[in-house]
Amino acid sequence: MKQLNRALNIAVIGGGMIGLSTAIGLRQQGHHVYLIERGQQPQYSDEPELRVSALAHHSRDLLKQLGAWQQLPVERLGPYTGMHVWDQDSFGSIEFTAAEVAADDLGAIVENKVLEHVLWQQALTVGVQVIAGEAVVAHHHQDNQLVITLAGQRHLTVDYMIAADGAASPTRAREKLPLTYWNYEQTGIVAVVRTEHPHQGIARQVFLPTGPIAWLPLGDAQLVSIVWSADDAKAQELLAADERSFMNQLQAASDQCLGRLELASQRAAFPLKMQYAQRWVSGRLLVIGDAAHAIHPLAGQGANLGFGDVIALLRVFEAGVNPRTLRAWERQRKAAAVTMIGAMEGFKRGFSGSHPVLKLIRGFGLRMGDRIPPLKRFLIQTALGETH
Ligand SMILES: Cc1cc2nc3c(=O)[nH]c(=O)nc-3n(C[C@H](O)[C@H](O)[C@H](O)COP(=O)(O)OP(=O)(O)OC[C@H]3O[C@@H](n4cnc5c(N)ncnc54)[C@H](O)[C@@H]3O)c2cc1C
Known part of the structure; x- marks a missing residue:
């Protein structure tokens, strides 16, 4: 864990694979990180899980850097x-x-629940403050910070809020970030x-x-x-x-x-639907992973795109986060998402x-x-x- 002159307070909303990875990476950089998930730690049984993801090399490299890949059971x-x-x-x-x-x-190919279970364990190990079983129900911007309200009416004041709360992202909806959307039918x-x-x-x-x-x-x-x-x-x-x-x-x-x-x-x-948020950054609030983009699974690239967002965002926080570097992150990642959405559409049609x-x-x-x-x-x- 690094010692930072200015460790930030960061809340990551959503304990899917993208939120958990973001939280671990930021914690490894020395920040104080909360991970808020409305559900509990995913568990898996001996039976193969229904949801799986085909993970590309860049995703695996990130998961190795986070110390999670090494803990995945090889037989899964x-x-x-x-x-x-x-x-x-x-x-x-x-x-x-x-x-x-x-x-x-x-x-x-990785079973989603197996990966999420391992990432959750790793988040606890590196010192992410995991708040499970409590949904985020409100947030507002206050000076240069954000105040987040949990379902139990507890408040958290943080420097950055990163919403990885999935394709239906309640944070994105509350922040009124416009969405481009079409149904693949x-x-x-x-x-x-x-x-x-x-x-x-x-x-x-x-x-x-x-x-x-x-x-x-x-x-x-x-x-x-x-x-x-x-x-x-x-x-x-x-x-x-x-x-x-x-x-x-x-x-x-x-x-x-x-x-x-x-x-x-x-x-x-x-x-199955295609959607992407037209804005991914609103002051000190960001959306990432499926909260920012959802694509057709035909090339198995949804989670891979999300891991690409995480890699680029960790670089931003490492080098020094500010409105300019966040805008650059948004531009770069939106271009990657839109290119992939276009390719999937071409394949599908x-x-x-x-x-x-x-x-x-x-x-x-x-x-x-x-x-x-x-x-x-x-x-x-x-x-x-x-x-x-
Ligand atoms: C059929 C299918 C097959 C796919 N196959 C592949 C594949 O092969 N390869 C690939 O790369 N991708 C694939 N994908 C895409 C991939 O599954 C997703 O991109 C990925 O799971 C998204 O992860 P996420 O962490 O962004 O969101 P999610 O996994 O949706 O996690 C969001 C989390 O936020 C939590 N949450 C929501 N609201 C709140 C709140 N208010 N407060 C607190 N917590 C909240 C939820 O409980 C959830 O745990 C597939 C998708 C589908 C539908």
Whole structure:
């Protein structure tokens, strides 16, 4: 822990992976940090969790620096060394491996609750003052500080308030930060599936006319986490279907690449929307992670973008935080978020529908992608998070 001439009082709102990482990083810099989470410390069981994230290299490097990555149970980590993306409706397919960029892997699948549990422990270890089970219900700016009110009517006065309170961010709403928003009209269905053939550490994604399905390899060689992003009507049909009919449809979409599939968990659904806050900084209040931007999960980049925000913000506090450096942070991170949102939109539009010309173009696009080294390299770099 550093000794600072001027340690700041900072409140981070939200104990998801982004809020916890921010709190640990700022505490490591020597600041007095409160982490306020309305829920309790996430716990996990022996069963694989439904929500997972494909974390890129920059996210892993940050988590190592925070001392959290080293504490993740290895059997709950799914490093992936290859990617295979194909279009069910055309002849297109693209494959690449970590070896092509001289890397050991392209990233790792982490169960959200496992990571959040470990980060919470690490926050306590480094001396973050964790306030759990109490929501923030109000805040106001006062001179050069912020006064935060908790549900139990306790007040905290801090120099900075960092809201990592998720896509529905109550802080962002109270501060009236304008939001650009559109609904993808798709729902993400997640589940854990047991496979007949080992997944071999390959992250797979198939594009169907109604939306993509991602197959993410878990620590167990025969378990994958699926994220099926389907147009709302199709998603309703899939959720209402009995297990057998759901699995038959999943089996058909898999092109048999993993052999016979068995459902190994419940199914859960998440509405998918794109949104970003038009302002991320308001005086000494900032929004970060999903509170600032939420994107389609098809490239698994939502949390990776959030970790990019954290890395850049920690640099700002390290070098000296002031209105100018915060504006620069906001500009840089908004550009990264908007670029990713644009890329996701292009992918989503390009791969939905089954118009014959579109099918031809995307088949051609994927084939060329598989052959032309620079395009392939770009795709690999995105997977590695080098474009974060
Ligand atoms: C189906 C799906 C699949 C995804 N897959 C990937 C992937 O593969 N890779 C990837 O990078 N990203 C992925 N994402 C995105 C990723 O899950 C999110 O970007 C990430 O979890 C956001 O973390 P966060 O900490 O910003 O917010 P959250 O995890 O939403 O945390 C916000 C926290 O704030 C707390 N909170 C809210 N209000 C208050 C209050 N008033 N007071 C106190 N606490 C409060 C909440 O209880 C919550 O714990 C996926 C998303 C979806 C929907």
